[in-house]
Amino acid sequence: MRVGIGLPNTTPGTSGRLIAEWARRADAGPFGTLGVLDRLVYASVEPFSALSAAAAVTERVGLATMIAIGPVRGTAMLAKQAQSVQTLSDGRFTLGVAVGARRDDYEAAGVEHRTRGAVLSEQLAHLRAENADVPILVGGNSGAAFSRMARYADGYAHGGGPARAFASAAAKARAAWHDLGRPGRPKLWGQAYFALGDADLTAKGEAYLLDYYAFTGPFAQTVAAANLTTPRAVKDLVRGYANEGCDELILLPTVSSVDQVDRLAEVLG
Amino acid sequence: MRPLRVSVLGAGPAGLYLSLLLKKAQPAHEITVLERNPADATYGWGVVFSEETLGALRDADQASYLEITDTFARWDAIDIRYRDRTLRSRGHSFSAIARRTLLGITQRRCREVGVRLEFGTEVTDPSTLDGDLVVAADGVNSLIRRAQDKVFGGRITPQGCKYVWYGTDLVFDAFTFLFKETEHGLFQVHGYPFDEDTSTFIVECPRHTWESAGLDKMDEAQSMAFCADLFADELGGHELKSNKSLWLDFPRLVTKHWHSANPDGSRTVLLGDSAHTAHFTIGSGTKLAMEDAIALAAAVDRHTDLGAALVDYELERKPVIDRFQQAAASSADYFERVSRHTGLDPLPFAFNLLTRSGRIGHASLSVRDPSFVRAVDSWFGTAGESTTAVCPPPLFTPFRVGELVLRNRIVQDTPGGGLLLVGTEPVTEDGRRTPSDGLKWTAVLESAQGAAVGLRIGHAGRRGATREPVHGVDVPLPAEQAWPLVAASPIPYGPRSAVPRELDAEGMVRIRDAFVAMARKAVDFDLLELDMAHGFLLGGFLSPLTNKRADCYGGDLDARLRYPLEVLRAVREAWSKPLSVRLSVTDWSARGTTPDEGVAMAHAMAQAGADLIHVAAGQTVPEGMPDYRRGFLTPLADRVRSEAGVPTMVGGYLTTLDEVNTVIAAARADLCVLAPPDREWTTP
Ligand SMILES: Cc1cc2nc3c(=O)[nH]c(=O)nc-3n(C[C@H](O)[C@H](O)[C@H](O)COP(=O)(O)OP(=O)(O)OC[C@H]3O[C@@H](n4cnc5c(N)ncnc54)[C@H](O)[C@@H]3O)c2cc1C
Numbered sequence: 024m025r026v027g028i029g030l031p032n033t034t035p036g037t038s039g040r041l042i043a044e045w046a047r048r049a050d051a052g053p054f055g056t057l058g059v060l061d062r063l064v065y066a067s068v069e070p071f072s073a074l075s076a077a078a079a080v081t082e083r084v085g086l087a088t089m090i091a092i093g094p095v096r097g098t099a100m101l102a103k104q105a106q107s108v109q110t111l112s113d114g115r116f117t118l119g120v121a122v123g124a125r126r127d128d129y130e131a132a133g134v135e136h137r138t139r140g141a142v143l144s145e146q147l148a149h150l151r152a153e154n155a156d157v158p159i160l161v162g163g164n165s166g167a168a169f170s171r172m173a174r175y176a177d178g179y180a181h182g183g184g185p186a187r188a189f190a191s192a193a194a195k196a197r198a199a200w201h202d203l204g205r206p207g208r209p210k211l212w213g214q215a216y217f218a219l220g221d222a223d224l225t226a227k228g229e230a231y232l233l234d235y236y237a238f239t240g241p242f243a244q245t246v247a248a249a250n251l252t253t254p255r256a257v258k259d260l261v262r263g264y265a266n267e268g269c270d271e272l273i274l275l276p277t278v279s280s281v282d283q284v285d286r287l288a289e290v291l292g
Numbered sequence: 293m294r295p296l297r298v299s300v301l302g303a304g305p306a307g308l309y310l311s312l313l314l315k316k317a318q319p320a321h322e323i324t325v326l327e328r329n330p331a332d333a334t335y336g337w338g339v340v341f342s343e344e345t346l347g348a349l350r351d352a353d354q355a356s357y358l359e360i361t362d363t364f365a366r367w368d369a370i371d372i373r374y375r376d377r378t379l380r381s382r383g384h385s386f387s388a389i390a391r392r393t394l395l396g397i398t399q400r401r402c403r404e405v406g407v408r409l410e411f412g413t414e415v416t417d418p419s420t421l422d423g424d425l426v427v428a429a430d431g432v433n434s435l436i437r438r439a440q441d442k443v444f445g446g447r448i449t450p451q452g453c454k455y456v457w458y459g460t461d462l463v464f465d466a467f468t469f470l471f472k473e474t475e476h477g478l479f480q481v482h483g484y485p486f487d488e489d490t491s492t493f494i495v496e497c498p499r500h501t502w503e504s505a506g507l508d509k510m511d512e513a514q515s516m517a518f519c520a521d522l523f524a525d526e527l528g529g530h531e532l533k534s535n536k537s538l539w540l541d542f543p544r545l546v547t548k549h550w551h552s553a554n555p556d557g558s559r560t561v562l563l564g565d566s567a568h569t570a571h572f573t574i575g576s577g578t579k580l581a582m583e584d585a586i587a588l589a590a591a592v593d594r595h596t597d598l599g600a601a602l603v604d605y606e607l608e609r610k611p612v613i614d615r616f617q618q619a620a621a622s623s624a625d626y627f628e629r630v631s632r633h634t635g636l637d638p639l640p641f642a643f644n645l646l647t648r649s650g651r652i653g654h655a656s657l658s659v660r661d662p663s664f665v666r667a668v669d670s671w672f673g674t675a676g677e678s679t680t681a682v683c684p685p686p687l688f689t690p691f692r693v694g695e696l697v698l699r700n701r702i703v704q705d706t707p708g709g710g711l712l713l714v715g716t717e718p719v720t721e722d723g724r725r726t727p728s729d730g731l732k733w734t735a736v737l738e739s740a741q742g743a744a745v746g747l748r749i750g751h752a753g754r755r756g757a758t759r760e761p762v763h764g765v766d767v768p769l770p771a772e773q774a775w776p777l778v779a780a781s782p783i784p785y786g787p788r789s790a791v792p793r794e795l796d797a798e799g800m801v802r803i804r805d806a807f808v809a810m811a812r813k814a815v816d817f818d819l820l821e822l823d824m825a826h827g828f829l830l831g832g833f834l835s836p837l838t839n840k841r842a843d844c845y846g847g848d849l850d851a852r853l854r855y856p857l858e859v860l861r862a863v864r865e866a867w868s869k870p871l872s873v874r875l876s877v878t879d880w881s882a883r884g885t886t887p888d889e890g891v892a893m894a895h896a897m898a899q900a901g902a903d904l905i906h907v908a909a910g911q912t913v914p915e916g917m918p919d920y921r922r923g924f925l926t927p928l929a930d931r932v933r934s935e936a937g938v939p940t941m942v943g944g945y946l947t948t949l950d951e952v953n954t955v956i957a958a959a960r961a962d963l964c965v966l967a968p969p970d971r972e973w974t975t976p
Contacts, residue, residue, distance in 0.1 A: 151764045197945065198944070229550065248603035
């Protein structure tokens with residue numbers, strides 16, 4: 024299993040300088056991939072823009088959306104953005120897409136929410152036909168999401184949670200893959216949040232998660248409580264995911280301070 | 293945790309046990325339990341516990357553990373009385389206790405440690421409950437949960453059979469399942485002892501049977517008399533006892549969230565049945581309620597922040613509950629449809645029952661009761677002749693289909709199993725899925741290593757002319773490389789798919805003849821399979837979603853079956869060896885083929901000469917709602933096998949030999965397609 028790190032594109036107070044420096048350090052560190060989140064109605068840097076910035080200052084590290092909300096973009100635009108990051112990074116890009124969890128993102132984009140699944144399928148069919156060289160991951164938990172993944176993607180992007188939850192989703196992904204007659208097996212990517220530092224810093228991380236997930240109601244507390252705030256917690260989770268056959272685990276930051284890259288690198292050692 | 297004021301609504305097992313544990317850990321907590329019933333009034337009779345739960349109870353509170361286990365009825369056998377025979381399986385370790393006794397013990401312990409208990413207090417307005425923490429332990433119809441339905445997101449649906457919970461003075465010496473055939477349908481009893489002189493006696497039957505027997509119109513006394521009469525032989529003079537025992541639907545409850553933060557800073561948490569239920573046929577509700585209490589009390593003790601404690605509690609318990617609810621669903625479904633298994637011999641019937649929820653399989657049952665599993669293996673190995681001969685596990689028993697004898701029950705698309713099944717081989721050029729479709733037959737046949745070799749043949753229909761599956765399936769070829777498609781109706785398959793031409797009369801003859809021609813050519817194969825699944829050409833005729841024809845090949849199920857059956861009959865005439873049909877027995881899609889229709893289709897195929905149904909599902913349309921997990925097709929194969937009365941082959945992501953042994957021994961299918969990932973077995 025490879026371990027990746029998230030770019031701070033949705034954490035409070037991010038900046039161009041931070042993202043560039045973060046990407047440089049990650050490129051020099053033990054990380055497989057730089058991942059970004061996508062949220063329209065939230066103070067954040069648009070994911071393809073963030074990855075473009077990262078592409079410009081890195082040589083080696085992979086770049087991935089974990090995930091981009093496909094349907095809030097027009098299909099041709101989505102394909103263009105994906106292809107652009109692929110070109111800017113000389114082929115280091117992986118496109119993770121899903122329908123996302125927030126209705127207001129759709130409202131803001133002026134896109135119908137009801138048809139989001141069908142639209143995502145159309146986008147995937149388009150990407151597969153027109154942008155054959157961009158690896159694709161699909162996320163989501165419904166049966167429809169798993170079959171969409173197995174039909175069009177190279178692998179599955181899991182939304183986070185304990186290793187047990189990942190394992191159960193991974194079994195579904197493999198079952199769907201087999202059912203659709205795909206050769207080999209799906210790539211399996213996971214993600215989790217972390218904040219490494221003193222109590223002040225981890226409190227900031229928690230506050231961010233409560234805010235970012237406020238729309239889910241009480242679930243926000245669940246996400247915040249799962250934030251990995253000790254080296255031990257990080258190591259346990261990494262081991263748990265590796266045991267369940269995860270190919271790439273992206274650890275997403277919850278605070279905008281660049282020393283998180285070094286601290287995480289040290290823990291992973 | 294700082295001292296808390298806690299209001300607990302409901303003095304069932306969940307509420308009482310939590311209060312006890314909280315107070316024990318932190319005597320400064322002020323805890324009040326409110327219960328509408330008097331202290332000694334309760335519904336129901338005995339409840340069962342497993343070994344695992346007992347360990348947790350011992351660690352949580354030694355004093356109540358000793359008292360509870362002291363009054364326990366303990367036994368290790370399961371009796372299955374079916375067709376005048378009783379089969380006994382041992383090694384299961386059950387313990388049971390009267391609900392009344394359990395509550396009595398926990399009430400006493402609560403008083404000892406200083407929990408305030410207020411009985412006879414019905415709460416009608418949850419906002420009158422105050423404290424830092426309000427605990428909803430008020431059962432499945434929880435007032436607290438319903439008052440904040442938006443926050444907790446609870447959903448109740450009836451699950452399984454109609455049931456009524458009696459007691460009896462007949463003391464069983466095993467967990468006892470009784471099955472009774474009547475003119476109205478099958479009734480079954482779940483009986484188990486819970487003290488020296490009483491047993492639980494739950495009677496259940498499907499709703500239609502219940503109505504047909506007129507039980508919907510009977511009162512409490514009449515119903516009990518009916519049941520006592522029905523099971524008079526088994527009761528042998530003993531009585532049934534009612535405790536406000538009425539026929540009920542089991543309410544399956546799932547909730548999205550188990551806790552909330554209130555505007556005044558206090559918190560509310562759901563516990564036990566108010567958060568979730570698990571069908572009583574896996575007998576786990578009380579155990580889950582008490583384990584919830586243990587987890588919550590421990591989390592409160594561990595954390596300094598109450599909110600964090602509740603999050604932790606939910607995180608720990610949800611996955612466990614999910615697993616039990618999945619098993620409970622399988623079990624409830626099993627009992628609702630168990631009458632379809634009455635064609636099975638007692639041994640496979642019993643094995644099927646014991647493995648119904650997926651929590652026990654062939655391997656784990658072998659550990660609990662090796663002699664029972666040996667009998668099952670022997671029954672399989674000798675085709676029902678003996679239950680004592682020493683035989684290998686069921687997957688290694690040969691399977692006969694027509695003249696062909698497969699050496700074991702494993703089917704794979706690479707050599708190694710009993711049947712090497714390859715394909716789908718397109719019967720015509722325009723029936724290819726991808727440009728490279730088409731196998732090298734000689735190479736396949738030579739690679740078989742002694743296994744039988746089957747060839748699946750088909751026509752891709754509207755799923756044709758797509759790219760190689762390396763980067764996805766159903767991605768159409770660029771227009772200049774594609775060929776024209778045909779289908780039952782001119783509806784494209786997925787996004788960007790070409791619109792197929794409606795197959796005309798001439799085309800139907802051409803393709804039928806191509807199936808026959810390929811069957812004739814395939815003489816060197818041992819088995820032929822027709823692909824009628826997954827929305828390919830023939831499957832497209834079967835589904836109302838994809839067949840909109842106005843001629844005699846479209847319309848009701850008989851009309852939709854017409855062309856596929858014509859093809860099947862024509863092939864049957866040209867092919868004398870075993871013939872299999874791969875069939876999507878449900879579309880997993882609104883207004884599509886339902887499993888009931890799927891069973892009818894399978895039956896029609898068998899009538900028309902199919903020897904075997906290879907059970908598949910979905911893919912008829914790309915936007916279906918499949919339920920992917922390990923063994924996701926097994927329940928469907930079971931239905932087809934028992935209801936259509938035809939041998940079945942099933943895949944559905946079976947990856948271990950134990951799964952295969954379990955499926956085969958339970959007679960849910962006759963052959964299993966093993967998925968590649970964990971291919972860890974070797975031939976004996
Ligand atoms: C037929 C059947 C068989 C079962 N067999 C088993 C078994 O073998 N093993 C097993 O483990 N489980 C079994 N169960 C499940 C088990 O009974 C429940 O899961 C368990 O009782 C749940 O405990 P609880 O404390 O959450 O809720 P409950 O036991 O339902 O307790 C809720 C309490 O809250 C009180 N209450 C509710 N509303 C109010 C109000 N507004 N004001 C005041 N008080 C209120 C009620 O009077 C009740 O005492 C079975 C269930 C059924 C239906």
